[in-house]
Amino acid sequence: MTTPLSPLTPQQLLQKLQDLGIQAETKTHAPVFTVEESKALRGDLPGAHTKNLFLRNKKGQMWLLVCLEDRKIDIKTLGKALDAGKLSFGSSDRLMEFLGVEPGSVSAFAAINDRNTEVKVVLDQQMMQQSPINCHPLINSMTTALSPENLVLFLESINHSPELLDMDKLNESAQDAG
Numbered sequence: 001m002t003t004p005l006s007p008l009t010p011q012q013l014l015q016k017l018q019d020l021g022i023q024a025e026t027k028t029h030a031p032v033f034t035v036e037e038s039k040a041l042r043g044d045l046p047g048a049h050t051k052n053l054f055l056r057n058k059k060g061q062m063w064l065l066v067c068l069e070d071r072k073i074d075i076k077t078l079g080k081a082l083d084a085g086k087l088s089f090g091s092s093d094r095l096m097e098f099l100g101v102e103p104g105s106v107s108a109f110a111a112i113n114d115r116n117t118e119v120k121v122v123l124d125q126q127m128m129q130q131s132p133i134n135c136h137p138l139i140n141s142m143t144t145a146l147s148p149e150n151l152v153l154f155l156e157s158i159n160h161s162p163e164l165l166d167m168d169k170l171n172e173s174a175q176d177a178g
Contacts, residue, residue, distance in 0.1 A: 007100025007113045010137045014144070016112065020157055024146040025132075031141040033104035035069045047145055048130035052106040054090040054099065054119075062090060062098060066108045066135075067124035067167055074174035081170050082122065082163075100138070107135035108151060109144070111160040121155055121162040128152075128164060 008016075017024050027045070032038040035051055042049070053065040053073065063082060067073070079087040092103050099106065100113030111121050127133065132145035146154075155162050 005115060007096075008138065010139045010142055013109055013112060013137050016157075017144075017146070017150075017154060020154060022146060022150040022154060024144050024150070026137060026142055026144040028142050031104070031139075033140060038069070042143070045134060045143065045145075047132035047134050048127050049134050050107065050127065052108070052110075054095050054106055055084075055087045056090045056094065057084045057087055059085070062094075062119040063087070063122055064099065064106070064108070064111060064119050065122045065124075065165075066127070068127045068130075071124065071167055072171065074171070077170055077174040081165060081173070082120075102140075105136050105138060105140040107137070108155060108162075109135050109137050111155060112158050113138075114160065117159050119160075121160045122165050123151075123162045124167045125164040126167055 014026060029041055032041055038049060049069045050066050051069045051071060055063045055065060061084060075087050079085055095101060098114055098119055099110035101110045108121060111119060128148040131147050133148055133151055134143050134145050136142060137144040152162060
């Protein structure tokens, strides 16, 4: 019987970025658990700020959606766009099991703990046109900023080539359906 590997620490993640030659800037701050708390705390931190949804369907397939923080997400329309069927939020136990983070600390970086590549990473296409992109480095008391290109480089280096999703088009579809 094998024992699951422990999740990486923020320091190990930041070392991985450095080993890949990725320029990133990390700031430490009080823990934030919601987009609203993040907005109140960050001041004038430039770039795109993210909202991260850990989702699953009835078949047990999982997705990590990383999008702009102010996006309104229609889960039904998202499920259709991802050809996933009906989606729901993954439990905190599942989140820890597959991405190795607690609620509030979810970000694209958490894919590093999905060593069996069971979680598909989906990135907001419009978010990827902004720079830098700010993500929690496996903990919600730090924020790491990096370029969109370097975020993709990182994800590809851990076998999680992301899918880009046109969130503007998705939201238009949701409005048309409603």
